[in-house]
Amino acid sequence: INLTQLGDNHPSIATTYNNIASVYANQGKYDDALSMYNKSLKINLTQLGDNHPSIADTYHNIGRVYDNQGKYDDALSMYNKSLKITQTQLGDNHPSIAVTYNNIASVYYHQGKYDDALSMYNKSLKITQTQLGDNHPSIAITYSNIGHVYSNQSKHKEAISMYKQSLKIQLSVLGRNHPDVAKSYSGLGNVYLAEGKHEEAISMYEQSYNILLSVLGHNHPDVAKSYNNLRNVYQAEGKREEAISTNEKSLKEKQEEQEKQEKQGEKQEEHEKQEEHEEKQEKQGENREQEEKEKQKELEEQEKREKQEKKQEKQEKQEEQGEKRHQEELEEKEKQEKQEKHEKQEEEDELA
Template sequence: MLLNEASNEDDESDCYHCLGVIKYNLGQYDEAIEFYQKSLDIKEKTLPPNHPSLAASYNNIGMVYDEMGEYLKALSSYERSLEIQKIALPPNHPDLAGSYNNIGLVYYNMGEYLKALSSYERSLEIQKIALPPNHPDLATSYNNIGLVYDKMGEYSKALSSYERSLEIRKIALPPNHPGLAQSYNNIGMVHDKMGEYSKALSSYERSLEIQKIALPPNHPDLASSYNNIGMLYYNMGEYTKALSSHERSLEIKKIALPPNHPLLASSYGNIGNVYDKMGEYSKALSSYERSLEIKKIALPPNHPDLATFYNNIGLVYYNMDEYSKALSYYKKAQGIFQKSLPPNHPHIALVKRNIDNVKKKK
């Protein structure tokens, strides 16, 4: 149905809603907001003030703002949706769990982990009452709670949550579902952070096996798995294996991503780190410089990540005994760090030490 064919305001509202969905799926977020808001405006005129359809509209608007990174606006919309749902729905309706989950996600993105945890746990409480015990949504909640504990550095709690999520997914999902790969990957990341490298490697490889079956051969998630395995081998000091994994990750990213995507820069940076450890300084330099080229396009000029690369390039020149070049890059790093970080940040002290070291050599 076209807008000019809408026979009444309900039809018109539905049309605006559908246009909002289309624009959202196309990534055209400003236009999606505009259409969702028009749909909501009509609903507010024609429906009772606490109708569930209003909650759905606020939820949709919140989702768009979340994708745009406008977290305070997303939070406001999600909370308005939840207020209506609390009045319109039974206290343990699954839609309430969905709202608490969405609010938790916004808090997670904002780095407010205690608030995220509280929202995710409220969502889980409702799901335990409203859903069968092995419903996939429960697995998602346990996974989300694990992500928060992971960010908070509470790795044993994160591991417990991820493993509970995996148990449910093994029952609820087909054996090679991407959700299982996600669980194995997250478990691997926690073991990695805990220094349990053999357990981490086993989990990462299980994740990769599933992804190879479940996903197209150049899917970005495969690149992410190879990257994680590469980082693990790097931490284990197995640099040849690390290099092989990072190069495989880069190959996939070159096919799957735009040419100046920040994840390409990360791969070049990781490859540079490996070459540096192997003492292959000219190759390290080449990788760091390629990474820096992309970062300069993708990031604002005083972003701390740029300074990190200038510092890394300085370290390579220092190891090559090219002290003037090393000093030049250290000073570039220092200038950005001083503009972008608080004065007592350890990165500022680190680059100051590097400058002092190179001055002693000159």
């Protein structure tokens, strides 16, 4: 419709291409996403020029697709184009700049360029602290990301410090039962495991596992990953029985969860049937009510017709009687005139 009404190069068309691209990206259809983003970009470059914030957003989105494809150099190129425009239009301290720095850092992390990643994460952190304060969830995420980098550099002390700072913010802002809190516990568990501190690692992994299990349920990949981390530590410590116990507990909980879901499904199905039955009865009641209304209406109309017919019949009868009286009066008058004429004639005859 928009193509027909607005033509091929209207900004609204670019927006639609962008939205379609976003759907493709979420589906993992990255080539289709790139095709749509590039169509959007072409229109916006023509209509808005090279330095519009919408151009920066599209470059940023294309960069994310390349990042997900593992095309890190292409991703960096797009992110830097986006960064240049955003800095020009919004200044160096806008939250959008922090997001781009964070994504550039993520690319460097995937490339194993940890020092470059730390530099970008710290730039992002500085802007976010200035704009959002020290206790914003975004700050916690950046601390956690920095912790990942330090962990991969085997800088365990620094990694633990970052994860704990992240965890402190998350617990105060998000509460205990949040997936991000579970990730921080898991990150700490990874560091403690690398240090050979198995008891501390088990404690962290257990907390992570319990949170994810309560929030996501047994069938989520993150829960399975967390369970495997815990089992691997038990096995590393030679605690075969604990590993088996954990496995059996997980299987039992999974079975219980499945049974719970089945019961909920049955209950839901029963509830839906009940609702369907009630809806059917309600509809039948409405139909009966409608039928009764129609029947009553028909009776009223019939009664009205009968009254109208009686009225008309009475009127016709009255008219007929009126005509009959009028005719009788005419006949009587005519008879009287004849009588008078006859009498007059007789008088004339006598006089003659």
